[in-house]
Each structure stands twice: as C-alpha cells, then as structure tokens.
Amino acid sequence: MRITLPTFPLTAAALAVSIAIAGCGGDSPDKLVSAAKLYLEKNDPAAATIQLKNALAKNPDLAEARFLLGKALLESGDASNAEVELRKAVDLKYSADEVAVLMARSLVARGQYKKVIDDYAQVSPATPLLKAELKTQVATAQLALGKVDEATATYAQAVAAQPDYAPALLGQARIKAGTHDLPGAMAIIDGVLAKDAKNTDALIFKAGVQMASDQGDAALQTYNQVLSIKPDHVLAHTSLIMSYMQQNKLDLAQKQLDAMKQALPKSGQTTYMQGLLAYQQKNMVLAKESAQALLKGAPNDPRALQLAGAVEFENRSDLQAQEYLSQALARAPGMEMGRRLLVRSYMRTGQTSKAIAALQPALQEQPTSAGMLSLAGEVYMQAGDAAKAEGYFAQASKLDPQNAKNRTAMAMIHVARGDASKGVGELEQIAASDSGTTADMALIAASMSQKRFDQALQAIAALQKKQPDNLVVYNLRAAALHEKGDAAGARKSLEQAVSINPAYYPAAAALARLDLLDKKPEDAAKRFDTVLAKDPKNVQALLSLAELRSRAGAKSDEVVDLIKKAIAASPSEPTPRVALVSYYLSQKDNAKAVTAAQEGMSAVPDRPEVLDIAGRAMQQSGDFNQAISIYTKLASLLPNSDQPYLRLAEVQYAAKNKDAARESVNKGLQAQPDSLPLLRVAISMDMEAQRFGDAANRAKAIQKNHPKDGIGYLLEGDVLAAQKSWVAAVAAYRNGLKAAESTDLATHLHAVLTASGQEAEANRLTESWLKAHPKDLSFRMFLAGAAVAHKNYAAAVTQYRRVLEDQPNNPAVMNDLAWSLGKLGDPKAMGFAEQANKLAPNQPAMMDTLGVLQVQQGQLDKGTDLLRRAVELAPQAAAIRLNYARALLQGGKKAAAKTELETLAKLGDAFAEQAEVASLLKSL
Numbered sequence: 001m002r003i004t005l006p007t008f009p010l011t012a013a014a015l016a017v018s019i020a021i022a023g024c025g026g027d028s029p030d031k032l033v034s035a036a037k038l039y040l041e042k043n044d045p046a047a048a049t050i051q052l053k054n055a056l057a058k059n060p061d062l063a064e065a066r067f068l069l070g071k072a073l074l075e076s077g078d079a080s081n082a083e084v085e086l087r088k089a090v091d092l093k094y095s096a097d098e099v100a101v102l103m104a105r106s107l108v109a110r111g112q113y114k115k116v117i118d119d120y121a122q123v124s125p126a127t128p129l130l131k132a133e134l135k136t137q138v139a140t141a142q143l144a145l146g147k148v149d150e151a152t153a154t155y156a157q158a159v160a161a162q163p164d165y166a167p168a169l170l171g172q173a174r175i176k177a178g179t180h181d182l183p184g185a186m187a188i189i190d191g192v193l194a195k196d197a198k199n200t201d202a203l204i205f206k207a208g209v210q211m212a213s214d215q216g217d218a219a220l221q222t223y224n225q226v227l228s229i230k231p232d233h234v235l236a237h238t239s240l241i242m243s244y245m246q247q248n249k250l251d252l253a254q255k256q257l258d259a260m261k262q263a264l265p266k267s268g269q270t271t272y273m274q275g276l277l278a279y280q281q282k283n284m285v286l287a288k289e290s291a292q293a294l295l296k297g298a299p300n301d302p303r304a305l306q307l308a309g310a311v312e313f314e315n316r317s318d319l320q321a322q323e324y325l326s327q328a329l330a331r332a333p334g335m336e337m338g339r340r341l342l343v344r345s346y347m348r349t350g351q352t353s354k355a356i357a358a359l360q361p362a363l364q365e366q367p368t369s370a371g372m373l374s375l376a377g378e379v380y381m382q383a384g385d386a387a388k389a390e391g392y393f394a395q396a397s398k399l400d401p402q403n404a405k406n407r408t409a410m411a412m413i414h415v416a417r418g419d420a421s422k423g424v425g426e427l428e429q430i431a432a433s434d435s436g437t438t439a440d441m442a443l444i445a446a447s448m449s450q451k452r453f454d455q456a457l458q459a460i461a462a463l464q465k466k467q468p469d470n471l472v473v474y475n476l477r478a479a480a481l482h483e484k485g486d487a488a489g490a491r492k493s494l495e496q497a498v499s500i501n502p503a504y505y506p507a508a509a510a511l512a513r514l515d516l517l518d519k520k521p522e523d524a525a526k527r528f529d530t531v532l533a534k535d536p537k538n539v540q541a542l543l544s545l546a547e548l549r550s551r552a553g554a555k556s557d558e559v560v561d562l563i564k565k566a567i568a569a570s571p572s573e574p575t576p577r578v579a580l581v582s583y584y585l586s587q588k589d590n591a592k593a594v595t596a597a598q599e600g601m602s603a604v605p606d607r608p609e610v611l612d613i614a615g616r617a618m619q620q621s622g623d624f625n626q627a628i629s630i631y632t633k634l635a636s637l638l639p640n641s642d643q644p645y646l647r648l649a650e651v652q653y654a655a656k657n658k659d660a661a662r663e664s665v666n667k668g669l670q671a672q673p674d675s676l677p678l679l680r681v682a683i684s685m686d687m688e689a690q691r692f693g694d695a696a697n698r699a700k701a702i703q704k705n706h707p708k709d710g711i712g713y714l715l716e717g718d719v720l721a722a723q724k725s726w727v728a729a730v731a732a733y734r735n736g737l738k739a740a741e742s743t744d745l746a747t748h749l750h751a752v753l754t755a756s757g758q759e760a761e762a763n764r765l766t767e768s769w770l771k772a773h774p775k776d777l778s779f780r781m782f783l784a785g786a787a788v789a790h791k792n793y794a795a796a797v798t799q800y801r802r803v804l805e806d807q808p809n810n811p812a813v814m815n816d817l818a819w820s821l822g823k824l825g826d827p828k829a830m831g832f833a834e835q836a837n838k839l840a841p842n843q844p845a846m847m848d849t850l851g852v853l854q855v856q857q858g859q860l861d862k863g864t865d866l867l868r869r870a871v872e873l874a875p876q877a878a879a880i881r882l883n884y885a886r887a888l889l890q891g892g893k894k895a896a897a898k899t900e901l902e903t904l905a906k907l908g909d910a911f912a913e914q915a916e917v918a919s920l921l922k923s924l
Helices: 012-024 029-041 045-058 063-075 079-091 096-109 113-120 128-144 148-161 166-178 182-195 200-212 216-229 234-246 250-263 268-280 284-297 302-314 318-331 336-348 352-365 370-382 386-397 407-416 420-433 438-449 453-466 472-484 487-500 505-517 521-534 539-551 556-569 574-586 590-603 608-621 624-637 643-654 658-671 676-688 692-705 711-722 726-739 743-755 759-772 777-789 793-806 811-823 829-839 844-856 860-873 878-890 894-905 914-923
Strands: none
Touching: 029 045, 029 063, 029 676, 045 063, 045 318, 063 079, 063 096, 063 777, 079 096, 096 113, 096 128, 113 128, 128 148, 128 166, 148 166, 166 182, 166 200, 182 200, 200 216, 200 234, 216 234, 234 250, 234 268, 250 268, 268 284, 268 302, 284 302, 284 658, 302 318, 302 336, 318 336, 318 624, 336 352, 336 370, 352 370, 370 386, 438 453, 438 472, 453 472, 472 487, 472 505, 487 505, 505 521, 505 539, 521 539, 539 556, 539 574, 556 574, 574 590, 574 608, 590 608, 608 624, 608 643, 624 643, 643 658, 643 676, 658 676, 676 692, 676 711, 692 711, 711 726, 711 743, 726 743, 743 759, 743 777, 759 777, 777 793, 777 811, 793 811, 811 829, 811 844, 829 844, 844 860, 844 878, 860 878, 878 894, 878 914, 894 914
C-alpha cells in the first residue's frame, strides 16, 4: 500500500479530515509536521515542538522536521537544544541558507561567537533579508569578541544588503555604547536625527542611551519630545509609565496612563499598561479585566498572558495561572516575573519537578538575579536536594546589596560576551573558594559550550571532590566524553553511575539511548528493568519500559501492566493516565480506553491533558455527546486556546451536526481571531457550504494580517480551485510565492496547472522550482504522488530514488518506491519493501506492500500470513483486507476469503472497490 494524502480538502469527507488534522496534527510524520507549521505560524513554538518531536519519534530522518524543531526551540529560548536539531538538519542536507541564519542565532544566544564567525562570516545567502540577518548575527559575534572594526564592517554589509535594516543600525550604535562610548552612540543617533529631526525611532533610542547614562530626567524629556511629535507614540507613553512605576511614583504613572488613554483609547498597549498599573496598585479586578480584554484581541501576546497569569496567581487559581504563564514563557522566555510566578505556582501545588524544569532557562541562559537564585534554592530545598539548594542560596547571599550582579553572574557575562578566558578564570576562582556547586556547574557549562572538553573534564573532577556522592558528575562526564568523541568512555562513566546506584534513572536512560542507537532494544529495556528492581515505583522507568515493550510488539497485557504500575506509583500524576488511554486507543480497544479515561478524570480532575485524551477516547468509541461535554469543559478551562474548539468542531462534524461545528469554530475565533488552524477549518466549512465569497474574504483577511506569509494566498487559491476558476487560482498561488517561497504554494500551483490542462507550464514550474530548490524533498514527493495518480510509475520511481539519495533510511519513501516498482514488475521492488519493513516493523501499510509482492513472486504462504497480520493491526484498512482476500483466493482458501469479502461488502459506498468485491464474491 502506497502512503499518500489528498491534494485539496474540497469534499465533505475531506473537510472532516481537515478538521481532524487541524485539531490533532494526524498520526503520520507528514501530518505532524504540517500541524507544527501551523503552530509556528501562530507563534506557538511549544505546541510545535511537541508535534515535531512526535514526528521525529516516528521518522528521525525528516530533514524539514529537524529544521523546524530547531526553529521552534530557538523561538522558545532553548538555544542549546535548537543547535542540536539544526546540526541534524544540516546532516540531512536541509536548505543551507535557512539553516545558517538560525544556527547563527542559536550560537549567538549561547555565546559561541567564535564559532559564528568561523562558520558564517564568509557565507552570503541569496536573498537580501537572509543576508542582512546573517551578517547582523556575525557582526554581533564579532562585537562580542572585541573585534570592533570587523563588526563595524559587517554591520555595514548588513545595511547594504537591506537598507535601513533596524537590527544592523542599532548594532552600529551599540558598538559605541558597548565600549562605554555613549557620546559616540549618541552621535550615530544624532546623525539620523540630522536628516530627520522627527524620527521618533531615533529619539526613542536616544532616550534609551540617556537612561544608560544616568540622565533619567533628560530621558523623560526626550520621551515627552516624542509625544509632542507623535502624541500617540506607544513606546514613549509606555516608557514614561514604566519609569514612574519603577520609581513607585504611582500617581504620576496614573496621570501618564490617563494621557495615553486619551491619545490611544483603543490601543492594546493602553489596555496592557492599565492592567499592569492596576496590578501594582493591587486592583486585581481591573487587572483581570484588562488582561482578558487583551487576550480577546491578541491571544498570543506574551505580556498579556503574563499579566493574566499573575492575576490568577494572586487569586490562587493555579491551574489557570500555570496555563497562562507557560504560554507566555513559550513565546518570551526572558520574562523573569512570569517565570518566577510559574515556579511559585508549581511549588504551591506540589509539582516540584515542574518547578525545577521551569527554572532551568533562567538559570542556564541568563545572568541570574539574586531573586531567581534564592528561588532556586527554595525549589531544590523542597525537592530534598540540599546540596543544590545550598549552592543557590550561597550565590544569592554573596550578592552586593548595592549591586544586582554577583561574581558568578559577571563571570558568565564575560563568557557570553566572548571573553572566555577571563570568564572561565573567574569561575575557576569562585569554584575553588565556594563550598557550593553553582560556580562549578557554570564552569562546566562554559567549558562545554566552548568545546573545551578537557577543561570541562577537569572541572567535573573538581566537582566530584566536593560532592563525591553526587551521581550527576558521572552524567556530566559522560556528556563531555561523548562530545569529545569518546563513546566508550561515555558509556563507562554511565555504567559507573548505575553500578553505584542501579536505581539512578538519568544514567539508565542515557545508557538506554545509546543502546537504541546501537540497535539493541533489549539491552535498553534491561536498563529500566534494573532501575525497577531497585525502585519499583519509578514512574519514568515504568513508562519508558512500557514504550520499549510496545515497540517490540509485546502482548497488550504486559504493556498495560507496566503503565498501571506507574499509575499506582503516582496516582495524582496525569502522565501515566494519559499514556494508558493512548495505548488503548492505539490498540483500537475503545471500551478500555473509555474506562481508563473516566478513571483518569476522576483521579485528576480538571487537568487539560487528561480531558483532551478522554475526549479522544469518547470520540473514537462513538460517544459523541460525552466527547462534546468533555471538550466543552476543556474550553472553559482553556478559554484562550484554539485546541478545545477544534476538538469540538471535529466531534460535532463527525456526529453530522455541521451547524454546531461551525458555531464552535466561530466561538474559537472570537477568542482567537487570528488562529490559523481555526481560520482554515472555517474556510473549509464555507467551501463545503458553497459560501465561496465568505471563504475568499477570510483568506484575504489572512493576507492582510500576514502580508509576508503565503498562507492567505494558498487558501484563496484553494477557494478558487474549488470553483474551477483556474486562471484566478493560478494568480493567487503565484502572488503567494512572491510573498513567501512555500512548497505548499508550489505544489498547489502545479496541481492547478495540471488540472487546467497547462502541462507545459506545470513542467516549467517543476524545472524552475527544483533548480532553485534542489533539496526540496517535499516537492519531489508531491511530484511522485502526482505521477502515481496518472499511473506514470516510472516518473514516480525517479522522484522516490532522488529523495532516497538524501534520506537513505526513510522507510515510508522506501515503501512507496517498492510499491511503484512493483507496478512496473521490477524485481528490485522486493528488496526495498523488505528494507522498509526492517526499518519500520509492524506498520500495516508497509506490511501490505511486502505481502502483495511476496504473493506476486510465488511466496504465497509467507505473503498471505503477512497480510493477515497487517489486517489484524489495521482492521479498518479496507484496501489491505482486499489484498488479503485476493491472497486467500489464490491459495484456494475460499471460505476464509468469503469472510473477508463479506466484511468489505458491508462497507458499501464507503469502499470504492465494491465492484471487485462483488465480482470476487460471485466467483466463489
């Protein structure tokens, strides 16, 4: 069976599919990647990360997924892991220019400035914007390393590539400010103002320099000057209000807010400042009203989310507070207030592990404030880790009351600015004199980031002398050795940790990952068995082992027993309960999935993840009313998330209540007017109802709100294509490609050109697109699918082989290639099918391809048995069942074949091959 997707969501059935995809991202890697793109489009990198990790769990060699995961992690503030994924994207030969820009940003964020210069100083992307962005990152790195002349030249190159490119111009000014030449910085600003005295951007920058020069009064005058030029200048009003609030001059802040209300009565920023000031004035009613008003108009605004979370925290509504604050930090990781409140909310509700996880970005990525260090000490004390708590408290207590920065923070600043020798030297001194471990950990991290692995190993050895019983040193040593290229040494260090404490999960999990890389899944499972022998209630080990057993094809009872043990070990933790329901659903055991979901909702009520999986269980079991009730409750808990409304629409549509589905989508759009997933579903509904004008208007609104994104043009083209307005559809897609070079736009344009009989133009598009994007594997897969649809299997084979050159271990592509070769009668088909099944065992579609080929090539018993097992794994896959029936007939097993054919006959028009089914039944 070939794996494919429809081109246009135009029919009622396709509409249901589009809702399902928008709601949950689908099950295949391609669908998960598509869902991730939508989340990135709506600035939700956290949700995108989940989808992409799920896709890569199924197919680790998806280059686009690696690139997008790197982008999502970077936008979430996780530069370290972003770099890891981007390097994998490079290995998988993703677009070099796009990767270069993100990799440079990631390296700058991690302070690896020399690496930025070495790798990207000579790189010159093809497009002006990418060139300007990359040159600006290189200049920033040069400046951090003290190479002022080179940075100046590189910033100039960025401006030459993209005139008036703001980050580059600001960089030129910061060259002066960064060397304490504030007059020099001011001179650059004055140069801009000499040409345009009313350039408010330059004036705002001038006020910032004045603030840095301790000219607070002058800065306030400059902000007021901005307002005299532009009374509705948002940043000037905001800066004045913030300045007064920082000085606790709340009366002046209120007076400025009143002026802002008069000048900007409908501005979201005015509402935000009103809420922020109300929060500081302890007026939580007004603060909450302001936050909710902001979220109604801008549901993804991180500041609004932070304000809403702060209000809910003060009101002790921890579930809502955690939801808002998590969303805020996913979009703006540097919000210290939001991070501090999220950590305290987790602590207040006893979720210590989540509190620790929430702390990490602040502790690892930023020079940490005394307040955050003290909070870290509290969290680790609550977790029972006195050693770490002591380290954080020691760091906080050493802060000079007159200075907000401590020695360790300053040392890390030096490292981050590229003065590694100075920063590392300071860290070594602190680590040697301080009984705590924070400086040691900082020194190790700095050495690792600079790829000075021998130095890192020395620091790890020093840390071990301080804390000989701390097993984390073995994990740290393993990481350093692994990065150094000493895989055997890394494994040995981890083995030492588990020999000291067999229940030490982090080392066991790391060893299991190494075992899986070595294709030894049973050895990996034994790691968790060993942990559980010493710690039978280790939830992580139980779930990890269950996942491994499931992948290996273990019996359902064995997998379920492990998950239930995890539930018993931590009854209030939602993760094991979600895992149990998910497993039952994957096994098509709907009754047990429903029971497990009901137990989960009873044990941990009002947890969004439990409600979400429970709704899926009810839906899959056919209990649409219960699913709707659950998703309605989820929507009340997460009023600013589009997911519950998408779920509701999906269930209501499946229940044939199209009006209710449309109403749910509309409610979701009221909460999130700019939600692309909701808008796409709304457009699909309009198209199905023949309301093409409404659909086109929605698409044009998206174009207006996202002028540099092709999605609005893509949707407009789809609307026109549904009406067979080919010329207009082609124009829409081409306009989209001018805004953004998108593979989706290119494939849709190709499809419309073909559908309208413009084969020559479609061929020219293919030639020009592949010339400009030779590594666009998605476009090649589209071409292969189109060739198969026209039964041009030779052309399909050509494209599949080209994709395999870049993704030699992609089982899905291998399977499709085998299927097409089989249609051509090529004996090589069998080898590809066997390899696909080896790489991805127990996948029904791949088993079907191999089984059919085996039957065709005389391996009747072997092929029939494989097809039987494929049917058992995917009983709803009618095409596989038909192939199984054919094999049974070929083997003379008429009674068994009749049973399968009668099952297919009951599907009626839902199965397109009923004519053959009827013919085969008649022949019995």
